[in-house]
Amino acid sequence: MTPPTRRRGHNLSERLAVYTRRRGQTAPITGEEFSQLLNSRDDKTRSEIFSYLSRGRDIGFDQVIVADPRSGAEDDGQEMTFYLPETAAADMNVIDEGTLVQDDGAPAYKLVGNVQLAAPADNDPRNPMRTKDAVDVMRPTIVGVFGDQFPWSYAHLRKAAEHLGFWDQAVGDKTNTGVEPITGTTLYYGRGREAVMQFAKQTPDDFVEVVGSKQTQTVWKQQHDVAALEAEQEG
Numbered sequence: 111m112t113p114p115t116r117r118r119g120h121n122l123s124e125r126l127a128v129y130t131r132r133r134g135q136t137a138p139i140t141g142e143e144f145s146q147l148l149n150s151r152d153d154k155t156r157s158e159i160f161s162y163l164s165r166g167r168d169i170g171f172d173q174v175i176v177a178d179p180r181s182g183a184e185d186d187g188q189e190m191t192f193y194l195p196e197t198a199a200a201d202m203n204v205i206d207e208g209t210l211v212q213d214d215g216a217p218a219y220k221l222v223g224n225v226q227l228a229a230p231a232d233n234d235p236r237n238p239m240r241t242k243d244a245v246d247v248m249r250p251t252i253v254g255v256f257g258d259q260f261p262w263s264y265a266h267l268r269k270a271a272e273h274l275g276f277w278d279q280a281v282g283d284k285t286n287t288g289v290e291p292i293t294g295t296t297l298y299y300g301r302g303r304e305a306v307m308q309f310a311k312q313t314p315d316d317f318v319e320v321v322g323s324k325q326t327q328t329v330w331k332q333q334h335d336v337a338a339l340e341a342e343q344e345g
Contacts, residue, residue, distance in 0.1 A: 237300035238288065241267065244298040251307045255314055256330070266321040267298070270306045273320045 130139040130147075139147070239247065241264040252262045271277055271287055282288040286302025289295065310317045318330045 236285070236288075238297040239299075239303070241296045241298065244303055248303055248307055252310060255310050256318070257333075260330075261322075261326060267306065269321040270309060270317065271298070271302060274302075274305055274309065276302050276305075 128139045128144055129136050245262065245264055245267055248267070249262055252260060268277070274286075276283055276286040280289075281291075282297070286299055286305060288297040288299065290297060315330075315334070318327055322330065
């Protein structure tokens with residue numbers, strides 16, 4: 111594409127021109143040719159975007175790893191930045207650079223370099239948490255309903271979520287629960303955590319029946335009966 115040329119006495123269409131190679135010659139491109147050139151560019155871009163979207167849909171957009179090959183280092187150093195879920199990076203062993211060397215004996219792979227791991231802000235609107243983190247976040251609500259002696263662990267959370275249908279599939283429902291495919295980490299999303307807490311607050315008797323052991327159910331019933339008796343006496 112040539113820059114616009116300024117010529118007195120010519121209209122705008124004569125001062126602006128896009129050139130193309132046609133039959134071995136350079137000539138101004140026609141309107142239809144230019145439109146097709148732009149359409150071809152757009153079609154290629156759309157095709158690439160949809161291929162990425164298709165792959166992201168297959169594996170889950172919250173599981174996608176993005177590689178950025180652009181160099182940002184000085185002295186023409188090569189850098190590769192990977193963006194991946196925090197749950198996948200937590201226990202990852204990373205090798206920055208390897209070199210095949212052979213001095214005296216069999217070849218060996220020499221590992222050198224420096225790797226820096228950084229977790230970007232979590233932009234997943236589902237607000238995923240690992241089971242332990244979810245249990246800890248939900249504990250104040252459970253204590254507020256049942257008291258600090260009420261047992262609350264990952265097993266109790268799992269029972270409540272299963273009762274609500276969040277684990278009808280082994281990989282979760284992708285709305286309330288999910289599984290990180292790279293590490294197999296169990297995830298509880300914000301909507302699922304809130305649903306379990308509402309279950310505990312709105313129908314505590316049913317909640318205890320679902321998640322509690324026989325002993326927990328007995329203790330809860332006794333506490334409930336005592337509270338009811340005291341309320342009756344006060345009334």
